């Protein structure tokens with residue numbers, strides 16, 4: 372699962388339309404950032420891709436299949452999801468957290484153990500952390516566990532929502548670099564929501580700029596940088 376098509380998607384809360392007629396095509400294994408002001412509809416758009424939110428109008432297709440017609444649990448097993456507050460299961464060890472989807476998929480013990488060790492290497496965590504609980508880890512370590520858990524079942528799509536927003540600047544840069552390395556090693560289609568224009572341009576081959584529920588510009592990082600289409604995109608670039 373990896374090619375995403377969003378067609379004329381809309382979502383309202385009460386009388387407020389927060390995503391307005393959004394259509395997008397995202398290629399297999401492409402890295403795409405989504406940036407915009409607070410409340411511009413970024414999270415809502417992201418959650419309509421893993422069916423945590425259902426659109427009022429329009430459709431989302433993954434590899435040509437309308438996600439409305441898919442079992443939401445099966446859909447989400449194929450989509451890694453990382454959010455700022457991490458949401459690790461507090462009563463499970465790090466090992467149980469990472470292996471969660473693999474157990475759901477009823478993979479055998481030996482292949483789960485093998486994958487856990489592989490993932491620790493990928494996200495650069497020590498094996499001794501496996502038996503700890505989430506509140507015994509630093510913010511940066513928890514974020515790495517969140518990434519390992521999202522990648523465990525080789526998802527075709529990974530959605531990240533302000534995933535590095537809660538860590539210090541140095542850890543943030545390290546995680547950004549590592550994410551690019553991980554993506555090169557085990558490719559997936561990445562949608563990365565951020566408030567930070569530098570992060571958006573660094574991580575995204577293409578960047579979606581949203582304002583008030585509308586896509587202002589969806590373009591290569593280079594074109595966003597060199598040919599901003601609207602005053603809002605220009606304003607974002609001025610923060611660099």
Ligand SMILES: Nc1ncnc2c1ncn2[C@@H]1O[C@H](COP(=O)(O)OP(=O)(O)OP(=O)(O)O)[C@@H](O)[C@H]1O
Pocket residue numbers: 384389407408409410411412413414415416
């Ligand atoms: N469950 C909800 N009920 C009512 N309004 C909601 C709900 N979820 C989001 N909204 C509203 O929808 C709008 C878009 O929210 P969304 O979280 O998608 O924005 P965002 O761009 O991700 O914002 P931020 O960058 O601040 O996280 C906001 O005005 C928000 O208050």
